[in-house]
Amino acid sequence: MEIKACLFDLDGVVVDTARYHYLAWKKIADDLGFSFSEHDNERLKGVSRMESLDILLEIGKIKVDLKTKEELAATKNSLYVSYIQKMTPDEILPGVIRFLDELHNSGILIALGSASKNAMSILDKINISQKFDAVIEGNKVSKAKPDPEVFLKGAIELGVDPHDCLVFEDAQAGIDAARNGGMHIIGIGQPENLTNAEFVIPGFETLNMNQLRSWYL
Numbered sequence: 001m002e003i004k005a006c007l008f009d010l011d012g013v014v015v016d017t018a019r020y021h022y023l024a025w026k027k028i029a030d031d032l033g034f035s036f037s038e039h040d041n042e043r044l045k046g047v048s049r050m051e052s053l054d055i056l057l058e059i060g061k062i063k064v065d066l067k068t069k070e071e072l073a074a075t076k077n078s079l080y081v082s083y084i085q086k087m088t089p090d091e092i093l094p095g096v097i098r099f100l101d102e103l104h105n106s107g108i109l110i111a112l113g114s115a116s117k118n119a120m121s122i123l124d125k126i127n128i129s130q131k132f133d134a135v136i137e138g139n140k141v142s143k144a145k146p147d148p149e150v151f152l153k154g155a156i157e158l159g160v161d162p163h164d165c166l167v168f169e170d171a172q173a174g175i176d177a178a179r180n181g182g183m184h185i186i187g188i189g190q191p192e193n194l195t196n197a198e199f200v201i202p203g204f205e206t207l208n209m210n211q212l213r214s215w216y217l
């Protein structure tokens, strides 16, 4: 098989932290006096914290100065951190651990490629860090997805050519990042929401090495 490494996004692929991001951003919107729906929240997936705030303020048609923006982002993050402090390994999405073990047993390297600056603390809470050969998260990158930096750094850390890497992503920004990095891509979610992925699967429950080998001979 031509795939030598798999890179996983965190939020929406390994765990469903999008719910916690949503609740925290919704509180900010409520405090500012406008409504923020779960549908609006789709636009924030895979996007960095400050870019998410820009989108939120655009939805609320609100303009604030830089200092206020920094305060709002800090308030959102404190709320988000309070939610993730309570996370447990039960929140790992179905099939993820089994699939990571299958990859490892087949000699395929594994990395995390997340935009989140809270990724290390989430990995710790769900007790999964030891499954990754490299972890690239929000504190290690300067350019947000769809820039490929997060995944290219992962490939470098693993010592694998980007063309031999396969990325698993739930957000369009992440799929574009993988594509911009010249990597293979499997989307996690619904095909109608994700364009440019080679394959789209609903989750890892139905994915195994035989299926992967048949797709990437």
Ligand code: B16
Pocket: 009, 010, 011, 012, 021, 044, 045, 046, 047, 048, 049, 052, 077, 113, 114, 115, 116, 117, 118, 119, 138, 171
């Ligand atoms: P933080 P991922 C992303 O994680 C989330 O999808 C996105 O909604 C969030 O704004 C971003 O992380 C930054 O998170 O505020 O914790 O630094 O999907 O790239 O794992």
Ligand code: MG
Pocket: 009, 010, 011, 012, 013, 045, 046, 169, 170, 171, 174
């Ligand atoms: Mg994601």
